[in-house]
Amino acid sequence: MPFVNWLKRRLVVLAGLLTLAYLLLPNVIVTVFSFNKPKGRFNYEWQQFSTDAWQDPCGVADMCGSLSISLQIAVWATVGATLLGTMISFALVRYRFRARGAVNSLIFLPMAMPEVVMAASLLTLFLNMGAQLGFWTILIAHIMFCLSFVVTAVKARVMSMDPRLEEAARDLYAGPVQTFVRVTLPIAAPGIAAGALLSFALSFDDFIITNFNAGSTVTFPMFVWGSAQRGTPVQINVIGTAMFLIAVLFVLTSMVVSNRRNKQKA
Amino acid sequence: MKTTPDNSGDVRLSGISKTYGSFTAVHPLDLTVPEGSFFALLGASGCGKTTTLRMIAGLEEPSSGTVRLGDQDVTHLPPYKRPVNTVFQSYALFPHLDIFENVAFGLRRRGIKSVKKQVEEMLELVQLGEQARKKPHQLSGGQQQRVAVARALINHPKVLLLDEPLGALDLKLRRQMQLELKRIQTEVGITFVHVTHDQEEAMTMADTVAVMNGGRVEQLGAPTDLYENPQTTFVANFLGTSNLIEAEVDTENGDDIVLKAGGGKLVLPEARCSAPTTAGGKVLVGIRPEKIALTHADEAGSIPEGRNRVTGKIADASFIGVSTQYVIDTPVCDEFAVYVQNVERDGRLVPGADVVLHWSPAHTFGLDAAQDIDAGTEEEAAA
Numbered sequence: 072m073p074f075v076n077w078l079k080r081r082l083v084v085l086a087g088l089l090t091l092a093y094l095l096l097p098n099v100i101v102t103v104f105s106f107n108k109p110k111g112r113f114n115y116e117w118q119q120f121s122t123d124a125w126q127d128p129c130g131v132a133d134m135c136g137s138l139s140i141s142l143q144i145a146v147w148a149t150v151g152a153t154l155l156g157t158m159i160s161f162a163l164v165r166y167r168f169r170a171r172g173a174v175n176s177l178i179f180l181p182m183a184m185p186e187v188v189m190a191a192s193l194l195t196l197f198l199n200m201g202a203q204l205g206f207w208t209i210l211i212a213h214i215m216f217c218l219s220f221v222v223t224a225v226k227a228r229v230m231s232m233d234p235r236l237e238e239a240a241r242d243l244y245a246g247p248v249q250t251f252v253r254v255t256l257p258i259a260a261p262g263i264a265a266g267a268l269l270s271f272a273l274s275f276d277d278f279i280i281t282n283f284n285a286g287s288t289v290t291f292p293m294f295v296w297g298s299a300q301r302g303t304p305v306q307i308n309v310i311g312t313a314m315f316l317i318a319v320l321f322v323l324t325s326m327v328v329s330n331r332r333n334k335q336k337a
Numbered sequence: 338m339k340t341t342p343d344n345s346g347d348v349r350l351s352g353i354s355k356t357y358g359s360f361t362a363v364h365p366l367d368l369t370v371p372e373g374s375f376f377a378l379l380g381a382s383g384c385g386k387t388t389t390l391r392m393i394a395g396l397e398e399p400s401s402g403t404v405r406l407g408d409q410d411v412t413h414l415p416p417y418k419r420p421v422n423t424v425f426q427s428y429a430l431f432p433h434l435d436i437f438e439n440v441a442f443g444l445r446r447r448g449i450k451s452v453k454k455q456v457e458e459m460l461e462l463v464q465l466g467e468q469a470r471k472k473p474h475q476l477s478g479g480q481q482q483r484v485a486v487a488r489a490l491i492n493h494p495k496v497l498l499l500d501e502p503l504g505a506l507d508l509k510l511r512r513q514m515q516l517e518l519k520r521i522q523t524e525v526g527i528t529f530v531h532v533t534h535d536q537e538e539a540m541t542m543a544d545t546v547a548v549m550n551g552g553r554v555e556q557l558g559a560p561t562d563l564y565e566n567p568q569t570t571f572v573a574n575f576l577g578t579s580n581l582i583e584a585e586v587d588t589e590n591g592d593d594i595v596l597k598a599g600g601g602k603l604v605l606p607e608a609r610c611s612a613p614t615t616a617g618g619k620v621l622v623g624i625r626p627e628k629i630a631l632t633h634a635d636e637a638g639s640i641p642e643g644r645n646r647v648t649g650k651i652a653d654a655s656f657i658g659v660s661t662q663y664v665i666d667t668p669v670c671d672e673f674a675v676y677v678q679n680v681e682r683d684g685r686l687v688p689g690a691d692v693v694l695h696w697s698p699a700h701t702f703g704l705d706a707a708q709d710i711d712a713g714t715e716e717e718a719a720a
Binding site for chain 1: 394395415422425426430431
């Protein structure tokens with residue numbers, strides 16, 4: 072049975088490919104339908120190939136405005152959550168203070184709480200405080216739920232860092248600032264970067280919490296949701312595909328750069 | 338690269354101690370390490386040797402006392418302002434920097450711009466010129482160890498501190514690195530302070546060894562001096578093996594003390610006794626296993642006069658190549674250790690044989706009987 076033998080030897084690879092296909096199929100659909108020319112208002116059936124949407128990505132009213140708001144919020148939420156989260160992580164790992172254990176577990180509560188419940192409660196809170204719903208309430212909410220993820224990512228990295236590395240830096244004439252910049256930060260960087268990327272993705276994507284606390288502000292996910300009721304413009308797929316391509320490009324570039332760096336050194 | 342002897346490389350610790358809450362890691366300690374010497378702090382884990390080293394480095398603030406380098410009081414200087422560098426246990430190489438940058442780190446932090454030549458020379462000294470662009474994790478343990486030494490030495494510190502630098506290496510590599518470190522120290526002439534729990538390592542490398550126990554220095558001296566003339570039971574047991582016998586002072590005979598032990602008499606030169614001796618008082622008599630000769634009981638008559646003798650029965654014999662290690666049951670001590678070189682083996686010396694142990698009184702040493710006779714033995718087994 073040569074075929075069975077052939078299959079046996081490649082089963083792992085085959086299973087891997089199938090899983091990959093399962094993961095990527097939705098992305099493929101998004102991309103393919105960004106080149107569709109739908110007949111009605113809904114982009115659900117393949118009609119014919121067209122690059123219309125790609126040539127005029129902002130052709131849909133308000134869509135690019137909502138995209139810009141989403142990007143702004145994602146950038147600031149990432150900056151805020153990464154800064155605060157990194158500092159919290161260092162505090163939790165390096166210092167012994169009262170209620171450290173409590174803080175350690177409380178920081179994960181936002182991850183455990185059902186998002187829709189938290190969204191509703193946040194709205195209650197903002198309303199009671201008399202806050203004006205909009206950009207700022209969304210940003211505050213996003214920083215809050217991104218924090219847990221940053222802390223998780225950075226803490227693992229800081230915990231596995233040998234404290235002797237910093238002692239070695241101080242022993243080698245690096246003052247406190249130099250030690251942090253030259254040794255602590257570079258070693259923690261992969262964890263911080265992971266936390267930041269996660270924050271950006273989560274914030275850009277978020278619908279539930281945003282929808283409750285946005286007031287009249289419309290983010291990109293809210294725009295997509297809203298338009299899905301009345302018809303889905305192809306431009307949504309264009310934006311989705313573009314984001315996906317940018318992410319892929321990002322990963323590829325960093326791989327090429329690190330490869331080239333390693334080759335230079337070898 | 339030799340430093341001129343202006344004593345600026347002396348390390349002078351006066352009355353330094355370290356306490357954590359109610360725990361005293363280091364009791365007030367006075368210690369002078371002369372410039373250019375290879376000094377070892379030897380002891381079991383938790384004896385305060387690493388804490389002492391860290392106080393010299395500035396990584397630990399002493400609870401009392403002062404640290405001086407030459408005439409400069411550095412007690413309150415942070416580590417990055419002290420002309421002292423450390424080779425850390427498990428090396429603490431910076432994982433994100435390559436070997437070159439690891440070695441250049443200290444120079445760069447002091448604002449030196451052209452580091453290339455110095456780093457390359459230093460990497461040559463430790464035979465790692467080829468590895469400059471590799472990351473630490475790409476090197477073997479022995480190579481990483483050499484990088485750690487190079488990274489410290491390139492700064493021309495007044496004193497190089499080594500915290501169990503060879504602890505992570507296997508035995509063969511450790512022997513090799515011991516010689517290597519000794520060579521480097523001779524070459525650069527910098528004061529080395531070396532912390533170790535390995536008595537052989539301390540004795541091979543150091544000019545002077547301080548044996549620490551329970552936060553105190555038990556004895557300080559040249560390796561041979563410590564080995565031949567231990568002053569405490571801890572030193573006698575921790576450095577090599579000692580047979581310790583409880584004995585009673587009988588008479589004094591000129592420069593010698595005659596002792597009674599297990600019905601026999603033993604002679605101990607008074608100069609080699611660190612305990613007060615009054616007639617009827619107790620002392621611990623010590624003798625190293627390799628100083629003892631073993632004769633079968635049938636030939637007891639051939640043993641020359643004037644040697645200390647103890648009779649016994651062989652309980653156990655293990656052949657380990659260069660020597661045979663016997664455990665002998667005697668009236669004075671039921672586990673008398675004797676190491677006999679395998680030169681002319683007497684086939685009758687097997688377990689169960691009656692034997693006479695004899696040795697020259699000059700090799701006998703006397704210790705204060707008020708101490709714990711087993712001090713230093715368990716720790717050694719654990720190390």
